[in-house]
Amino acid sequence: MxxxxxxxxxxxxxxxxxxxxxxxxxxxxxxxxxxxxxxxxxxxxxxxxxxxxxxxxxxxxxxxxxxxxxxxxxxxxxxxxxxxxxxxxxxxxxxxxxxxxxxxxxxxxxxxxxxxxxxxxxxxxxxxxxxxxxxxxxxxxxxxxxxxxxxxxxxxxxxxxRFTVSPDESRRIMERFLAAATAGDVAGLERMLAEDVVNWADGGGKAAASVRPVYGRAKVARLLAGLLSGPRGVGLEFAIGSLNGEPAVLTSLGGTLQSVTFVETGPDGMVTAIRSVANPDKLVHAASRLV
CATH class of the missing domain: 1.20.140.160 (PhyR, sigma-like (SL) domain)
Structure with a gap:
């Protein structure tokens, strides 16, 4: 060889x-x-x-x-x-x-x-x-x-x-999460989120994103509903893919990947953490392999 x-x-x-x-x-x-x-x-x-x-x-x-x-x-x-x-x-x-x-x-x-x-x-x-x-x-x-x-x-x-769910259950949770967020259903999101849920977003100064973590069920639910529904969500396309060995929400605009979002759940099935990567420099590699 x-x-x-x-x-x-x-x-x-x-x-x-x-x-x-x-x-x-x-x-x-x-x-x-x-x-x-x-x-x-x-x-x-x-x-x-x-x-x-x-x-x-x-x-x-x-x-x-x-x-x-x-x-x-x-x-x-x-x-x-x-x-x-x-x-x-x-x-x-x-x-x-x-x-x-x-x-x-x-x-x-x-x-x-x-x-x-x-x-x-x-x-x-x-x-x-x-x-x-x-x-x-x-x-x-x-x-x-x-x-x-x-x-x-x-x-x-x-x-x-650490609590892990089956791939099928993880995908179902992700689908419910995405449906509630894109519909602007704040109450529906709150029912899925743990009281101490944390939302992290990485824009790297190159994409709109919170520069600090957002804590708490009510704040995170309002943030997500505002980002993915209404005027700010016009033209966005959503899909669920497999990244980092787990389901992730892929958000695109005009065929260009805008963000990748991961949702972590606890033993009770409630969402405990949300991590979104929107820095365009960090999406190039994933986008090239999703084509």
């Missing part, structure tokens, strides 16, 4: 790793370009998959440091770049952990971690690496790798205890 073929075989898995580490699809693709150049000029490698995993992880660790500095000056709320899933682009999504680690809610939780903690968590949870393998990738001893992972779990929580 040639070097190019070997890299192509590993590409989806490596992209999945880089995206989970960075929360940015375009940055993840840049990382893989850099990794391929290193791979192309490398000497004989005994275990190519392990070598490539280590290179991609380290490239991501370097980028996370500069990314955090950029996010401190970001206009409004920063949300991860949404990605289309289900087509194998980010590797297999066969387990709960693989899907959960791509969700918008989990990616936001990962922002709480230091870069090494994030690497340890992603490598262990999404890719099933042992503590010994994580230690080798991060160039630390095994006890440090365990500490990094357990600290990460302490910040993120136990993923398996």
């Amino acid at each position: 040639s070097k190019l073929e070997r890299f192509a075989t590993n590409r989806p898995r490596l992209l999945g790793l880089a995206y989970r580490m960075l929360g940015e699809a375009t940055e993840a693709e840049d990382v893989l370009q850099d990794a391929y150049l290193r791979w192309e000029h490398s000497e004989a490698v005994e275990v190519p998959e392990a070598w490539l995993t280590k290179v991609v992880t380290n490239l991501c660790l370097n980028r996370l440091t500069s990314a955090r500095a950029r996010r401190e000056t970001y206009v409004g709320e920063w949300l991860p770049e949404p990605v289309v899933t289900g087509d194998g682009w980010l590797g297999p999504l066969e387990t709960v952990e693989q899907r959960d680690s791509l969700s918008m809610g989990m990616l936001m939780l990962l922002e709480r971690l230091t870069p090494p903690e994030r690497a340890a968590f992603v490598l262990r949870e999404a890719f099933g690496h042992s503590h010994r393998e994580v230690a080798d990738i991060l160039d630390v001893d095994e006890s440090n790798a365990r500490q990094l992972y357990h600290r990460a779990r302490g910040h993120v929580g136990e993923p398996r205890k």
Whole structure:
């Protein structure tokens, strides 16, 4: 197998790793370009998959440091770049952990971690690496790798205890949510929203969006009804797609993607969080794969 073929075989898995580490699809693709150049000029490698995993992880660790500095000056709320899933682009999504680690809610939780903690968590949870393998990738001893992972779990929580709904139920909730919002049905929205629901919007200073989170059932219901119905909703088209391993509302105008919205629910089926990405720079990648 040639070097190019070997890299192509590993590409989806490596992209999945880089995206989970960075929360940015375009940055993840840049990382893989850099990794391929290193791979192309490398000497004989005994275990190519392990070598490539280590290179991609380290490239991501370097980028996370500069990314955090950029996010401190970001206009409004920063949300991860949404990605289309289900087509194998980010590797297999066969387990709960693989899907959960791509969700918008989990990616936001990962922002709480230091870069090494994030690497340890992603490598262990999404890719099933042992503590010994994580230690080798991060160039630390095994006890440090365990500490990094357990600290990460302490910040993120136990993923398996997080409430998840079936894909069918999740889609039904999304359909009800969208129907109420586009009809301007404030009362209907309030019946779906948890009392302490939070709405985040990422416009990046390039699209109309709240620069701070909006809290509370009544405020969020009025905000959503006002955005998606009446004069402000004229010409908008809505669809439900699969992004980040979960249903999402796709809002378009004249064939151009305007926003991607994710809805998170609690154990009682009530909506606890809404995250909308409207920054046009962050929609280019998803739009290109939705065509």
